[in-house]
Amino acid sequence: MTGIAERPGTHQVEISDLNFGYGERPVLKGINLTVPKGGLVAIMGLSGCGKTTLLRLMGGQLQARQGSVRVAGQELNGMTEGQLYAMRRQVGMLFQFGALFTDLSVFDNVAFQMREHTSLSESMIRDLVLMKLNAVGLRGVQGLMPSELSGGMARRVALARATALDPSLILYDEPFTGLDPISLGVIGRLIRELNDALGATSVLVTHDVQESMKIVDYIYFVSDGVIIAQGTPEEIRTSHLPFVHQFVWGEADGPLPFHYPGLPLPRDFGLSAAGG
């Protein structure tokens, strides 16, 4: 499990000993994770295990309780608001539910950052936006409002928007959900190409094991707030660790619980009371 570069100073994202929780309940408990420059790394885990939370920590939207999060060598904990905003100019994020601006058209959504952060001429912006939309196959919907798009289309527009300014770190939160098989393959390849062509670094949160295995360099498995396995797709596929096997092949029985922790089933249905 040494496939990923361990050379110091070449990591775009370095997370060490990270602890985080909402309120009392801890969500992440001692995460250690690195993403090398130019790498495409997947984070997988069951629903609710804290993947979105981890991405938000990388984007500086949440602050670690303990431990450090470094992006491009800079520690995020304790940054001022101004420093955070400066750091975010280099980061693109695809939100789990798209988060398109509902008061702007598809075109204006993709053009948003170009207008906010650059002084490009409108004709230049037009060319760039159409290029980005073309890459996700949606040049034809430039005039529509987000409410007129299907869920999968909105996700693809959000992808175009997230990469509008060619960021050096791209965070994808579930880019594959709600896509048909054809778009799935295209978007998967697009994520790989964006990564390689822009020289960007990407972090991909996903449930889609088979699709992401085709494109990523390295995979982290998160369960119950810790990283329980990691490796290259090859290593993961041939892994004999029971939970990795269970996750990759989608089996209900195994060490990973399908159920969120709670009372034992009979008690919730009041059966033990009736029996006793």
Place this chain on the structure above:
Amino acid sequence: MMGSLVRGLQNIGDSALRIIERIGAVVLFLGQILGHSAPSFRRFSLVIREMYYAGVQSLIIILVSGLFVGMVLGLQGFETLQSYGSSESVGVLVALSLMRELGPVVSALLFASRAGSAMTAEIGLMKATEQLSAMEMMAVNPLARVVAPRFWGGVFSLPLLAVLFGAMGIIGGFLVTVVMLGVDSGAFWSQMQAAVDFRHDVVNGMIKSLVFGVAVSAIATFEGFEAPPTAEGVSGATTRTVVSSSLAILALDLLLTAFMMKGWN
């Protein structure tokens, strides 16, 4: 018995503290808005756009209400003044009530329920659907890009709406008293012109509606920005905007009126 009395007092104290805390939070938020206002003035088109949504779209309700209020004022004033034999002074009564009180206050109340609630709902929904988070991740501060333009749009719109409300009210009063009840048109206008003072009546009215505009817009954007990111959260925030803005308008009106009267003597 004693216990319930103490508990009652505690509850009153609690709610008083909560209200004061909330006012403090709105004032702090207002400070933050002002701190992030520079981009709104550098790109004034953002504010113009919000003035369209807040102002132009409230026009119909403001104009129609102004007309009705003016008509009612005319009727009531005519009734009363006639018994003193001075029904021509009805123009003065209509104009002064509208300039000093009803114009600023009623238009602000209407504005709070038409535009303020919409502002809260829009910002709250943008938050609930992570649009504000997404904007933050694009290195654009939502306070500067979303909140400040809406705030200034509201602040600039309300005084203009109040003036239109007053103008419509005077037209309404004219229609009822002069056209329908036969008050002399010349007396109506000349007495009004003689009695209405630009500085004391018109300017003071504008100051009031400017203050109301700041209060309503600050409350509306605050409630939206701080709304819990759920459907109930947003609907609750919208209701709170209308209730707190209305109370704030009436309380501020009392304060301002007292200060302005003092200034007159």
